[in-house]
Amino acid sequence: GLSIVRKLVLRMGGTLCLESVPGKGAAFYISLPFGLPCGPAAEDSDFCGHPSDLFGLRVLMVEDDAVNLLCGKRMLEKAGCVVGTARDGQEALETILDRDFDLVLMDIQMPEMDGMEATRVIRSWSRAQGGETPIVAMTAHAFSSDTERFLAAGMNGHLAKPVSRQDLDRCLRSMPELRRP
Template identity: 35%
Template sequence: MNILSNAIKFTNAPGKVRLTVECISVYREKSAVKFVISDTGIGMDEPFIPKVFDTFSQEDSNRNNKFGSTGLGMAIAKNIIDVMNGTISVKSRKGKGTEFSVVITFNNCQYHNGEEAEHETDCRQRADLNGCRILLAEDVFINAEIMNEILSVKGAETDYAETGAAALKKFSSSELWHYDAVLMDVRMPEMDGLEATSRIRALDRPDARAVPIIAMTANAFDEDVQRSMQAGMNAHLSKPVEPDKLYQTLEELIWETDKNN
């Protein structure tokens, strides 16, 4: 509400304010939801953008009289989002408008009773991994070798990338729908798995939005799962990865992607 209020406040007629809400990832009992608030208002100079979340921060103090601003709205919004372990980012051009993006992870509503939900989980369809092409981003070579052996048991083909940047390059230069899934180590030098995933999702190609991306990390805390989802990952596997769990996750996600595309 604070962000929407600001968007309306700083957009003169006949301007536009737009709110979009998108579920970007679902994993177990949680969903990551992205809110984008954009306007065609007065915008901000680039040097001021990093200060927009500071308390009592205003680009032009004279605006207080014209717009009734106190400089607290964005600071309050940022604090609430931080408490919820979410992320907020902003893009703006002077005289062109502003766009805020907020990603927060929520608990899913319980639509079914426990017995029905368990039955639904057990009945999920699975794809055959034989012949599937998996992009594997892992900076420790021996770990990559082990993953390659595990996947080869099911007949899957592995394309190895030693960093997040290398994974991004391989995916962006591949043919459409070349990869059936991406296994992404979260902690890597040069570009970590979260940033690499965000950049893959931002590519202007349909498979970038749809390809299953699975996080692999030694961190299994709830906030780590949330960060993975908010970056656009579809699932989170803890290291050392259990082969059966890996197979199940890949088979279900690939089947779901094939069905929808």
């Protein structure tokens, strides 16, 4: 069945993502390039056939899981963002030194340098440069104590995985420090 679904999704220009936790099960997500109809029920939505205010936003997505990285990157690109990627905290630091970003979406658990340490280094560096790029934690850790820990480490927000476009929009709209293009 999964093989058939994969073929259908690919033929429709979409993507299929898998999130698996050993001993717990798996979740499958598909993304298809269909617009939502604009009408009375859709007027409150950001998906009403026009680009959101994320258009042109330069985002660095830091994620060690290839599937999550691909899904997140595609979601951001479909929202009109210009997306750079890094697979761990060390690569994120190198990327930030080379390019300017409006936002960093930071995974927490990564090899080499985790998201908490990378955020501390980025904050130390950016304060010396006179600016602060907003950093949002992206993790399965969704308790309020986790959010407090991320904010204490210098992050500006928190998104629980799996991240939906609505959650991303809501988080970014609540960030006054985010520079919009």
